[in-house]
Amino acid sequence: MEIRRQGDWIEIAELDPFLAELLRQVPESTNTEEGDVARQRLFSSPAAASEREICAEWKLYVEPELRRLFQTATQIVAADLQQLNGSAKPFADCTLRIPTKNLDAWLNALNQARLVIAAKYDFNEGELCDHYRSPEGSRRDLGLFQVNFYGFLQEFILHELEK
Amino acid sequence: MHSSFESSVENPAIEQETRTADELDLPWQVVVHNDPVNLMSYVTMVFQKVFGLTKENAERHMLEVHEQGRSILWSGMRERAELYVQQLHGYLLLATLERTN
Numbered sequence: 001m002e003i004r005r006q007g008d009w010i011e012i013a014e015l016d017p018f019l020a021e022l023l024r025q026v027p028e029s030t031n032t033e034e035g036d037v038a039r040q041r042l043f044s045s046p047a048a049a050s051e052r053e054i055c056a057e058w059k060l061y062v063e064p065e066l067r068r069l070f071q072t073a074t075q076i077v078a079a080d081l082q083q084l085n086g087s088a089k090p091f092a093d094c095t096l097r098i099p100t101k102n103l104d105a106w107l108n109a110l111n112q113a114r115l116v117i118a119a120k121y122d123f124n125e126g127e128l129c130d131h132y133r134s135p136e137g138s139r140r141d142l143g144l145f146q147v148n149f150y151g152f153l154q155e156f157i158l159h160e161l162e163k
Numbered sequence: 164m165h166s167s168f169e170s171s172v173e174n175p176a177i178e179q180e181t182r183t184a185d186e187l188d189l190p191w192q193v194v195v196h197n198d199p200v201n202l203m204s205y206v207t208m209v210f211q212k213v214f215g216l217t218k219e220n221a222e223r224h225m226l227e228v229h230e231q232g233r234s235i236l237w238s239g240m241r242e243r244a245e246l247y248v249q250q251l252h253g254y255l256l257l258a259t260l261e262r263t264n
Contacts, residue, residue: 043252044252044257046245046248046249046252048261054245062249065249066249066252066253069253108254111201111254111255112255114200115201118200123200124199125199128199128200129199151202154202154205155204158204161208162208
């Protein structure tokens with residue numbers, strides 16, 4: 001895989017089918033319908049539980065806005081990912097071009113996905129920071145790889161936005 | 164001689180002070196809490212965007228969050244504090260508003 005800036009795009013070239021599939025899974029991975037923990041993490045409390053008025057108003061007025069914001073980011077990413085669905089040869093390497101105007105949406109959607117996956121598998125700080133851990137090949141290991149791969153993309157996007 | 168000054172001292176009038184809701188509002192603080200998933204560089208970028216901090220200052224707060232578990236990013240009136248917390252939640256950071264003791 002090669003990732004580089006090309007004018008108004010960030011180009012992820014030579015994407016092998018496995019990494020392309022992980023990218024295709026970004027929108028789906030932001031789904032919080034399966035787990036309360038993930039939902040609570042994406043829509044965390046704005047204040048201590050004793051601040052009942054603030055928490056109640058937040059649920060009523062702010063959460064729907066946040067939900068719309070997160071959905072919009074995910075939809076933008078899903079639209080960009082359509083590029084990965086047109087390949088005539090499903091096992092060939094492919095290229096994804098992300099317009100720079102969509103980078104904020106990508107950062108947001110990748111973050112949603114990382115938080116939801118981490119909540120789902122209850123990864124702790126040690127696991128998230130241990131880059132020398134030998135995988136056992138479980139679904140949980142794949143989830144950790146996914147979190148780290150999305151984090152790598154976030155780092156690259158942040159680096160580009162800083163320029 | 165009976166000046167108005169003396170009279171006001173002898174019979175002090177009780178003035179009713181009117182203050183705006185903001186003046187009566189106690190200061191609130193915006194607190195960001197540690198989260199093992201969010202990248203350090205991402206948190207720094209968010210602090211720069213939301214609070215207009217320099218990179219050095221944003222990194223200082225990010226490290227405080229990472230090492231101490233929390234950092235106070237701003238304090239002031241409730242309405243503005245709520246707006247900041249909303250923005251931080253939009254970036255998926257763990258942030259709360261708290262009354263300043």
